Amino acid sequence: MTKRRSSTARAGAPRLSAALIAGSAALLPAVAPAQQDAGDDSLPTLPVPQAAAAIPDDDASTRPTLLEEVIVTARKRAEPLQDVPVSISAFNADQLDARGIQDVRDLTTAVPGLTVTDLGGYNLIYLRGIGTDIFIPSAEPSVATYLDGVYFPSGHSLAQAFGAIDRIEVLKGPQGTLFGRNSTGGAVSIWSRNPGQTAETSIQTSYAPRFDDTRTRVYTNLPLTSDVAASLSAYYNRADNVYRLDNGTGDHLPPEIGKGARIKLGIRLGDEVSLLLTGLAAQQRGTSTTASANVDPTPLLGATLPAETRDYVVTANSEPKLTTDSRAAYAILNWNHPGVDARLLGSYYFVRAHDYVYDFDDTREPVATYGADSEYQRFYTSELQFTSNADSWASSWLKWVGGLYYLSSEGGYDPGYLRLVDSVQLPISNIVSALPPALGSSLDALLGNSGLPESLTFYFTGLLKTESYSAYVQSTASLTDWLDLTLGGRWQREKRRLAQSDVDVGAADALLGYSFSPAETSATNFSPKVSLDFRPLQDVLLYASFQQGYKSGTYNIINIFAQPEYVKPEQVTAYELGLKTEWFAHSLRLNAAVFENDIKNLQTGFMSFTSGGAINLENAGRARIRGVEVETIWQPLRSFDPGLVVSGNGSWLDARYTDYENGRGFDESTGLAYGNGNFSGNRIVRTPKFSGTASISQSFALPGGQLEVAGDYYYNSGYYYLAQNTADTFEDAYGIVNARISYLYRRHGLRVTLFGDNLGDERYNLAQFHTDFGREDTLAPPRTWGLRLNWDF
Template sequence: MSALSRAMLLGSSAVGVFLATHSAVAQEAASQGVDNASSYGLEEIIVTAQKRSSGLQDTPIAISAFTGETLEERGIDDVDNLQSYVPNLHIGREQDGFKISLRGIGLQGTTSISDSGVAFYADNFYIGRPAGGSAIFYDIDRIEVLRGPQGTLYGRNATGGVVNVISKLPTKDFEGQVGASYGTRNLWEVRGIVNVPLHEIAAARISAVYTKEDGYVKNVSTVPGTKDLFGTDGDLTLRGQLLVGSPDEIEVLLSATHSKLNGTGVPLSYLERRINTGAPPVRALAATIPADNPNPLITNNNTPGYLDVETTTPFVRLTKDFGGVEAVVQFGKMWQTSDLVQDFDGSSVNVGYFRKYQDSDAGSVEARLASTGDGPLKWITGVYYFTEDTYINRLVTLRGLTPGGIITLPNFDLDEWGKSTTKAAFGSLTYSFTPALRATVGGRYTKDKKSGTKLTKSNFGQPLPPDTPLAKTFDKFTWKLGLEYDVSRDIFAYASVSTGYKAGGFNISSDSSPYDPEEITAYELGIKTDLFDRRVRINLDSFYYDYKDMQLTTLGTYGPTAAPGQFTVNAGKSRIYGLELDTQFKITRELLLSATYAYTNAKFQDLCNRDPRDVPPPPTAASCAAKGLLGIDLSGKRVPYVAKHGITLGAQYTLDLGSAGELTLAANHAWHSKKWLREFAVAGIDDVKANGKTDATITYKVAETGLKVTGYVTNLENDIEKSNVYVSPGFIGTNAGTAYTKPRTFGVRADYKF
C-alpha cells in the first residue's frame, strides 16, 4: 500500500469514527429532549483565508486562527510564542530576521533574492523580509495560519503556507486602551490605543507599543562598549489607520506602520569549533581561543555589537460593492533598513567581526473582483504585481597571529544588489451542486524574474571572484481542485488536490550557480466538526506532499577563490505526509480543554549536498556523481525543522466572582519528538531532543472597570533548545553555532480599556 493510501485511509477511518460517534450521541440527546437553546458553545471565528469572509469551521483549509483577545489571554505576544499553539510550526532566527517553517517547508537564505516558502502577511500585504515581526502582535483582530500550499489565491512563496496578521480596523465608537508590563530580565513595555470617530462615515485608530528588555544570553566581556546582555535598548512601533466611507459607495482604508528596533546585538553560541580552514595567521590566533562556557546562555563576545532595524509600511485599500460583485484594490510599500554588527568568533580573543547592512524597497499591487450574491456560483478573480530591490553589504574583518605579533588582514567586503519581480493572474470558482455539496476549481499563472549582481571589493587579499550580472525568468501555472460536503449541520468534510511553486534563482552571494524552482503537489483530506451543540470541536486534516526540487541553503567557501557565501541546492525529490488533529472541549461554561496531535513523516528521497563542516569534503558519492552532482547521498534523511510527533494540551477555567469580577486560569503544554535542524543530521549538532514546554497565565478582570491584570509564565520547565544551526563560512574555521529559545520567563501585565 502506498504512503498516500495509508495517509488517506487513516484520515478516512478517523472521519468515520467521528461521524458514527456524533450520530449516536445526537440521537440519544434528541430522544432525551435536550434543550439546545439553553446550551453554550465554543467561540466562532470569522476568517478571510480565501480572500472573503467565512467561518473558521466552514473553510476547507487546515487553518489555525486566534483572536486578539485569545492571544492576550494565552500570552502570545510574538512569533516565537505562536509555535507552541500551531501544529508543525517552527520559528528560527538568523542574523536580522526570523524564519518560518510549516510542515517542514519554509525558511530562507539571507541573500538579496532569497525567498521563504511560507508567506508572511500583515493585513494581507506580503512582507518578503520579516524582521522584528514580534512588534506587530499588538492591537490585532486575529492571526490566521494556513497550513499547506496556498498557490492559487496567495501565490508568491506560499508552498508551505501563509501566516497573516490582521489588525483591528477603526470603528465608529470612541474607545481606547492603555497598558504596561514588567517581567523577567528587566522587561518593560508600555502600550496604548485610541480609536476616534471623525464623522458618521469616518474613523481613525492609532496604536503604539514600546518595549525594552535586557535579553537572556549573558555576555561576560569587559571590553568597553560591549553590552552585558543581548536584548533591546528600546523597540518602538506605531500604527495609524483612517477608514472612510462604506463599501456601498466606496470604502478607503489608509494605514501606515513604522517600527524602530534598537537591538544590543546577536550572540554567537558555538556547538563546536573546527579551526581547520582560513589563512594560517587566523588559524594561529583562533587556536588561542579558550574553551567555551558550558552554559550555552553565557558567552564572551568582545566586539561591541548591535542590531538596528527600521521599517516603514504604508498601505491603501479601496473597496466598492457594485451589487453582487465586490471590487478590492490594494497598494502597499515597505522600506526597511537593518544594520548588524556581530562578534564573528564569539570569544574573548579579538579574531574578527562581521557587519551586514541591508536596505530593501518593496511594493505590491493587487486588484480583485469577487461575487457576493446568493446563487450557486461563487467566484473570485484578480491580478497581482510585486517588486523588491535589495542592497546588502557584508564586511568581515580578521586578525591573525604571526611570529611578529598580531596583524590585521585585508577585509572581506562584498556589495550585493538583487531585484525580484512577480506578475500573476488568478481565479477561483466554487459551484454548489446541492446546498450541501460544492466543488472548487482554481488556477494562477505566475511569472517571476530574478536579477542581480555583486561587487567583491576585497577577498582577504586573495584573488577576487568574477562579478557578472545575472538574470533568470521563471513562470508556472498552479491549480487547485477541491470538493466540500456538509455531512450535517455540524460536520463539514473537504478534499483537495493543489500545486504550489517557488521561483528558482542563482547563488548571487557566492559562485552564481543556478538553482531550480521548487514545486509541490499536495493532497488533502479533512473534516471539521462542531458537535454536541458546539461544545466539542474536532478537526482532522490528512495530507500528502509530492515535493520536487526543494531549495536548501548552506554557507560555505567552495570554488577556486574560496570566497565565502550562501549556496542553495535542490533536493531532487521529497515526500511529506501526515495527520493533524485539533480538538477543543467546552466541558462546562467555565472549563475549556484543548488538545492537538500532529504526525508528520518527512524525508528526502533524492538529495546530494556537501556539509560545509567537512574540510576537505569527503569524496562525492557514486550515486550523486552519476547524476552530475557533488556531495554525499542524503536520501532517506528527515526534512529539517519538523518533528515526527507533536502534542499540545491546554486547559482554561473561568471563575465568576460576581460583583468583584472574573478570574481566568489557563495553561498550555507543547511537546515534540526529536527533530533535526539541517539535512545532514549530524548527532550533537543538528539534533533537537524531544522536549516539552508549559506556559500558564492567570487573568483578573475587575468588574465594570475595564481593568484587566494578567500574570504569566512561559517555559515553566526552563528548558532551552536550539532553534537553528549556523555554520560559519570557513575563514575562521567551519564552526557550528546556534541560537537558543527563551528560558523561563515571568511577568505581569495590566491593561485598562475605556
C-alpha cells in the same frame, strides 16, 4: 569575472511601481466589504466582519473564549472558520490574549506543525516541513506573511510585536492559487483593527522583573465625522539581554528594544465606496540571535578555540548587535457594484538591517566576523481583485473570486562583509593549509605569501531585482445541498535579475576588487487547485483537495569566490483529506487532516567561508512530507462546570529528502565544508517528527468579574538544523510549561494577569548556527514570570 577597484550599490525605485503606488494612493479599490454583524459600526474598509460569528442565544452564556467561532478570509471572502474546507488555525484578539500570544514565535505552541526559529535577525518559519533556513535578502520565506491583506515578503518580521490586532489566520499547505508566490508552506495572515464610529481605547502593559522586561501597547480609535475615522496603534518593548558578555572588556550587551506605530484612516466616500489608508513604522534594536556561543568547535579551524560550557554567556570579541528598521504604506479602496465587488490595493514596504555584527567564530579569539553596514529590501505591489456578491449571477449556488497582481522589488547588501582575523599576526600558511586547495591557492596568490596582514576583509555588494505578474481565479459551486466543488488556478510570470555582485578585498592598505557577471532568468508557472467538500451531517465538514504551490527561483547574491548561482524554483504538489466537526451542542470541536506534500527543487541553505562563498542557497532534488494534524477544544462539563475548557493539538510529520545529491555539509573529522554529500533519505531540517500542545483552563464567576486559571504544555521531539543529519546538528527534544492567572473586572474593562513562561526552566535553542568554526547556539529565554494589565475603555 571582471577586475574592479571599488563598488557602490546602485538602488532606485522602479518607475512602473512608483506610478502604480501613486495611482493607488489617489484611487485605491479592494475586495468589497462583507456583510457586517449586527452592532458592528466599523467603517466598511475591511472585507471581513470585526467580531466573531454570532452563536445562538442559548449558547452565548456558556461558550468560552477559546470556543468562539472566528471569521476568516482564506478564500478572499468572510466565512466562519468551521465552514472553510482548508486547514486553518485562527485566533481572534481575545483568544490571542487568553493564550498569551504576543509575537510570531508564540504561535509555535498554538499551531500544530508550525516551527519558528531565528537566525541573524530573520524569523525562519517552517509549516508542515516547508520553510526557508537562510538569512539573505534573496532567500524569501516559503510561508507568506500578509498584514491586512498586503504581502510582506521579507524574513525580517514586521510584526515582531503584533500590537493591537483583530485576528491571525495561519493557512497550512501551499496557497498558490489565492495567495500566490512563495506560499509553498502556507500563509500567515495578520489583520489589525480598523477605524470605526465608536471612540475606544485599549492599553496593555506588562512587566517581568527577571530581565527588567516591559512591554506596552496602546490602541485608540477616534471618529472624526460620520464618514471619517482614524485609529492609532503603538507599542514599545524593552528588556535586558538574556545573555551576558564575558570577553575581558567589561562591556555589556545592549538591551532588546522594539518600538513601532501604525495609523489608519478610514473614509466612507459613498454608500458603495470606502477607502482605507495605512502607514506604519517599526524598529527592532539589540542583538537578536547574533548573540550566541560556540559550544562545539570544529577539529581543524576551531581546534584552538575554547568551547563555551556556560549557559547564557557570550565571549565574542566582536560584540554582537543588529538594528532593523521597517516602514510601509498601503491603501485599499472597496467599491461595491451590483453583481461584483471590486478592490484595488497599492503598497510600499521597505526594511533595512544595519549596524549588523555577528562574531563568526563566536569566541573571544579575533578570528572571524560577519556583518553588514546595510542590508535592505524594497517592495511595491498592486492588486486588482473582483469578488462575487449576493447580486451576482447564480449567486445561490456559485461564488467566485479573481484578480491581477503585480510586484516589483529590489534588495541586497550595500555592503556586507566577512573579516578574517582582527588585529593579530598569524602565519598565512596555517590558514592556507586549512582551506580547500582552490581557495587556499587563491588567498596565497592574493596576499603574495607575505604573511597575514592586520585584517583581511571581504566586502560584498549584491543587488537582486524582481518583477512579477500574475492572474488568478477560483470558484466554488454548490452541486447539491451537501456537496461543493472548488476549482482554481494562478498563472505567474516572474523575472529575477542579479543586477550587481561585487567583492572588495581589503588587505593592509591595499584594496582589490572584482565583479561577477550580471545574470537574468525568467520563469512561468501555473498553480491549480481542486477541492471537494461534503457535509453529511450538521456541523460536520469533510473535504479532499489537490493543489500546487510555487516559490520563485533566485540567486546567491554574495558568493565570494565563485559566480553567484541560480537557484531553481521550488514547486509543491499537495494532497489533503480533512475533517472539521463540532459536537454536543458546540461544546466539542475536533478538526483533523492527513496530507502529503511532494516537493521538487526544495530550496535549502548552507553557510561556509571555505565552501567557496559565504551564504548559499541550493536545491535538494526532491522531498516528500507526509503528516497528520489534530486540533481539539472541549468543554467537558458544560452543565456543571461551564468554565472548564480542555484543548490540545498535535502534528506528526515524516519529512524526508528523497533525492538530494551533491549537498553541502561539514566533514565530521575536520569541520571543513564539502559539496558532494548524498543526503537522500535524511530528515528535512527544522521539522520535528512530533510537536503538540495540551492546555487546560478554568474560569470562575466572582463578584464584579471573572477569575481564570490556565496552563499549557508544549512538547517538541527535536529536529536537525543541517540536511546532513549528523548528531551535532540535532536539537534535542524539549518541553515547555506556561501558566497564568487572570482576573477581569467587567465594570471598568480591566484585566490583571499573573503569568509564568518556561516554568520548568527548559534549555532549548532559538537558533543553532553551524560554521567552519563550530556549532553556535542561541538559547531561548529561561524561566520568567510577570504581571500584565489590559484596560479597555
